[in-house]
Amino acid sequence: MGRRLADLFHGRPRLQVGSLLAGPVGWLVIGYLGSLAVLLVASFWTLGELSGEVQQDFTLDNYEQIITEPVYRSIAGRTVLIAALVTLTDILLALPLAFYMAKVATPRVRGMLVVAVLMPLWSAYLVKVYAWRAILSQDGALNWVLQPFGVEGPGYGNVAVWIVMSYIWLPYMVIPIYAGLDRLPNSLLSASEDLGARPGHTFRRVILPLIFPAIVAGSIFTFSLTLGDYIAPQLVSSTQFIGSVVYANITNNLPLAAAFATVPIMIMVVYLLIARRLGAFEHV
Amino acid sequence: MLLSRRSKVLMRIGVGLTLAFIYIPLSIIFVYAFSTSRTLTWPPPGLTTEWFGKALDNPGARDAFLTSLQAGVAATAIALLLGTLAAMAVSRYRFFGRETISFLVILPIALPGIVTGVALNTTFTQVLGVELSLFTIVVGHATFCIVVVFNNVAARLRRLSTSFEEASADLGAGPLQTFRMVTLPNMRGALVAGALLAFGLSFDEIIVTTFTAGAGDQTLPIWIFTNFSRPNQLPIVNVVAVIVILLSVVPVYLAYRLTRDEGTVGPATTAA
Numbered sequence: 001m002g003r004r005l006a007d008l009f010h011g012r013p014r015l016q017v018g019s020l021l022a023g024p025v026g027w028l029v030i031g032y033l034g035s036l037a038v039l040l041v042a043s044f045w046t047l048g049e050l051s052g053e054v055q056q057d058f059t060l061d062n063y064e065q066i067i068t069e070p071v072y073r074s075i076a077g078r079t080v081l082i083a084a085l086v087t088l089t090d091i092l093l094a095l096p097l098a099f100y101m102a103k104v105a106t107p108r109v110r111g112m113l114v115v116a117v118l119m120p121l122w123s124a125y126l127v128k129v130y131a132w133r134a135i136l137s138q139d140g141a142l143n144w145v146l147q148p149f150g151v152e153g154p155g156y157g158n159v160a161v162w163i164v165m166s167y168i169w170l171p172y173m174v175i176p177i178y179a180g181l182d183r184l185p186n187s188l189l190s191a192s193e194d195l196g197a198r199p200g201h202t203f204r205r206v207i208l209p210l211i212f213p214a215i216v217a218g219s220i221f222t223f224s225l226t227l228g229d230y231i232a233p234q235l236v237s238s239t240q241f242i243g244s245v246v247y248a249n250i251t252n253n254l255p256l257a258a259a260f261a262t263v264p265i266m267i268m269v270v271y272l273l274i275a276r277r278l279g280a281f282e283h284v
Numbered sequence: 285m286l287l288s289r290r291s292k293v294l295m296r297i298g299v300g301l302t303l304a305f306i307y308i309p310l311s312i313i314f315v316y317a318f319s320t321s322r323t324l325t326w327p328p329p330g331l332t333t334e335w336f337g338k339a340l341d342n343p344g345a346r347d348a349f350l351t352s353l354q355a356g357v358a359a360t361a362i363a364l365l366l367g368t369l370a371a372m373a374v375s376r377y378r379f380f381g382r383e384t385i386s387f388l389v390i391l392p393i394a395l396p397g398i399v400t401g402v403a404l405n406t407t408f409t410q411v412l413g414v415e416l417s418l419f420t421i422v423v424g425h426a427t428f429c430i431v432v433v434f435n436n437v438a439a440r441l442r443r444l445s446t447s448f449e450e451a452s453a454d455l456g457a458g459p460l461q462t463f464r465m466v467t468l469p470n471m472r473g474a475l476v477a478g479a480l481l482a483f484g485l486s487f488d489e490i491i492v493t494t495f496t497a498g499a500g501d502q503t504l505p506i507w508i509f510t511n512f513s514r515p516n517q518l519p520i521v522n523v524v525a526v527i528v529i530l531l532s533v534v535p536v537y538l539a540y541r542l543t544r545d546e547g548t549v550g551p552a553t554t555a556a
Contacts, residue, residue, distance in 0.1 A: 009459055016459075017377045021385075024370035024430065028388050032427050035403035042406045054410060093305075096298045104287070104295060113299075115540055119533045120306055124488040126505045127525040130512070131309035134316065134324040141312055141326040167309065170302075199287060220394055228396020231490060235512070243398045243491075250402060250495065254410070261402045268395055 036265070043259035054254050062259035072245070076263055079242040082162055083226040087219045089166040090173040094218065098174050099207075102181035103189070114178070121171030129232045132164045136236060160236040165226045172225070173218035180214025181207070216280035223271060227264045310529060317522040322515065339523035348507035349527075355418060355493075355503055356486040359425030363482045364475065366426070367433025372467075374434075375441035386438075392428040400428065401495030408496070416498035424496040425486040432485060433478035436543060440474035441467075477542040480535035488532045504528055 009016050046059045066072045101113045120128075133156075135141045142153035154160055184207065192202040230243030242264055249257035287295070312326075317335065319328030339345055367389075374385050392400055404424050408414045448470070452462040490505040497506060508524055511517040 013377060014379075017373050017379050020369045020373035020377075024366040024373075024434075025385070025388070027366055027427070028391075028430070031423070032392055032400075032403075033388075035407040036399070038407045038411055039399070039403035042410060056410075093302055096295055097302045100295050100299045104292065113303075115537065116303060117306070118540055119536050120310060121536075124505070124525070124528040124532050126488065126490050126508055127313060127528055128309060130508070130521075130525060131313045134326075135309060135312060137324055139325045144326045167305065170306065199291065224394055224396055228398035228491070230398060231509070243396070246398050246402055247494075250405065254406060257402055258406060261399050264396050265399055272394070 039258050039261060039265075042255055043262050045255040045258075047253060047255065052252070062256050065256065066259055066263070072260070075240050075245055076242060078158070078239070079227060079264075080267065082158070082165065082241070083223045085162055086165040086169060086226045087173075087222040089162070090170050090222045091215055091219070093166070093170055094173040094177050098177040098181055101174075101178050102184075103186070117171050117174050117178075121175070125168060126231065128168050129164055129235050132160070132167065133235045136160050136163075156236050156238065158237060158239055161233050161239070161241075164232045164236055165222075165229065168232070169222040169225055172221035173215075176214045176218040177211060180211035180217075184210055213279040216275045216278045220272065220275055220280065224264070224268050227267065313522060313525050313529065317519075317526045319519070319522070322518055324518070335519040335523045339520045339527075342520050344502070344507060344511075345504075345520060345524050348502045348504045351418065351501060352487055352504040355421045355425055356483045358418075358422040359429050359486045360479050360482045362422070362426035363429035363433050364479050367430045367478060367482075368437050368471075368475065370430070371434045371437035371441060375438050376446070386434070389431045389434045393431055397428075397489070397491030398495075400424065401492045404492070405495040416496060416501070418498075418501055420496040420498070421493055421501060421503065424492045425489060428489075428492065429482035429485055432481040433475075436474040436478035436481070437471055439543075440471045444470050473542045477539040480539040480542075484532045484535040484539075488528055 009019075042054075043062055044058050044060070046055050046057055046061060047053065048055045066076075097113075097117070101110050101117075105113060136153055136156060137143075138155070140153075146153055154163070188206055188210075189202060192206045193199075197205065228243050228246075230241060230247045233239060233241045233244055242260060246257045246261050249260070315328060316324065318331045318333060320330035320332045321328055370385055370389060373379075374382055401424070404420070404427075405416070408416060408420050414420060444467070448466050449462050452466045453459075457465065488505055490503075490509060493503050493506060494509075497503065502510070504524065505528070508521055508528070511521050
């Protein structure tokens with residue numbers, strides 16, 4: 001049996017590739033991309049006026065509602081703004097840390113730092129939001145620390161969402177930048193220095209252009225993951241974000257939820273296409 | 285690059301602060317798990333270990349833990365199979381659309397969880413007419429876990445020279461025998477690491493889970509989330525939170541130890 005099967009595959013690379021890929025590509029194309037297509041179709045459906053049940057008729061009403069009602073536009077605008085701020089914050093926090101890991105630390109310290117950054121990357125998203133909910137609360141740790149100085153923390157709100165999201169997605173930015181810096185030959189830095197560049201100049205003219213694709217790769221995660229989040233906004237603010245609207249409508253108005261979910265898809269498709277042109281996929 | 289003493293010191297301070305920013309919030313949850321108070325007042329008035337016993341006896345938390353375990357193991361098994369197959373195709377063959385595969389595999393974690401969640405929810409409930417259940421949770425989790433297995437295995441195969449496999453073939457082994465006796469033993473570490481990471485990813489996922497879970501299915505993160513609104517459950521929530529942290533950190537640490545030469549532990553690192 002095994003022999004006959006092996007003979008069948010022998011010298012037929014296409015058959016070999018085909019049988020390797022059938023499962024994963026079937027799952028991802030039919031299952032995943034298929035579901036995304038269903039989502040797109042469902043965004044044109046409507047609710048029966050009396051029944052309130054989903055009706056599979058074509059209508060543009062959901063999109064009209066999203067585009068014309070100012071509340072949806074401001075929610076989308078606010079979400080994109082927070083996602084951009086979070087991305088920027090994480091780039092600024094990640095650059096020095098990643099640089100230290102890749103180019104300054106001794107190999108032993110580097111290994112420890114990689115573990116230190118990686119472990120929280122995977123650890124319980126929800127618990128991290130919860131930790132910040134506790135820290136930022138009225139009688140939480142932050143106000144306790146700030147009280148002697150007569151200052152109060154930001155409390156819950158948009159600032160809290162910004163802090164929490166930057167916190168949660170930070171490792172997703174550190175890792176690709178670290179990998180990018182690690183690949184950057186030290187000789188380039190020495191050459192720049194020998195030619196008289198100060199460290200700041202070397203950073204702007206040599207390091208930054210070379211690790212830019214890695215930064216873009218990290219930003220795909222920080223931007224996209226912030227764009228769809230609804231848990232953090234719900235726990236540390238009372239403001240609505242794209243994710244909150246989708247979540248709130250999923251049971252009672254599925255077509256509207258689907259239509260609003262296409263907003264982050266469109267934004268991310270454009271973002272990914274740009275990222276691809278910038279060469280980020282070699283670094284994702 | 286020669287940095288001045290001053291800039292090195294500044295950089296160390298910056299790194300220290302960033303690490304403090306990463307770790308202080310997590311440590312605070314550990315402290316709360318031992319707090320004698322039923323509220324989140326800081327600092328805790330006293331310390332006790334009584335909540336650990338109560339949490340272990342809590343039937344809701346235990347059921348949720350078992351559900352998470354089942355979902356994680358099943359999703360990991362599927363991801364392990366699909367991710368390995370895809371990685372073998374990409375690293376051992378040239379074919380049309382080869383670059384698209386890594387894009388396709390990463391898409392489910394690169395798109396916001398809510399998109400994946402709503403898309404699967406709509407497909408299950410409106411098109412396929414499938415009741416949401418543990419099964420639908422597993423489908424969702426497997427979809428976004430494939431990428432971590434794929435990345436780890438692809439990285440390992442890229443480093444494993446094809447000459448071993450060719451030598452095996454020259455010595456008369458069939459493709460299946462070569463796979464079993466040469467390729468598989470060489471990628472064992474990558475498979476274990478990929479599986480650990482996939483499990484870690486599945487174990488604490490909440491967004492896709494919320495949209496694919498039936499009314500009666502609670503994973504541990506969903507249990508925590510529903511119990512936020514019940515003040516008298518708070519001490520138990522804190523303990524469960526600590527357990528969730530430990531259960532997702534340990535697999536990551538082990539995975540790192542297994543693959544540290546390849547630098548592929550993050551979801552954001554492939555095998556470039």
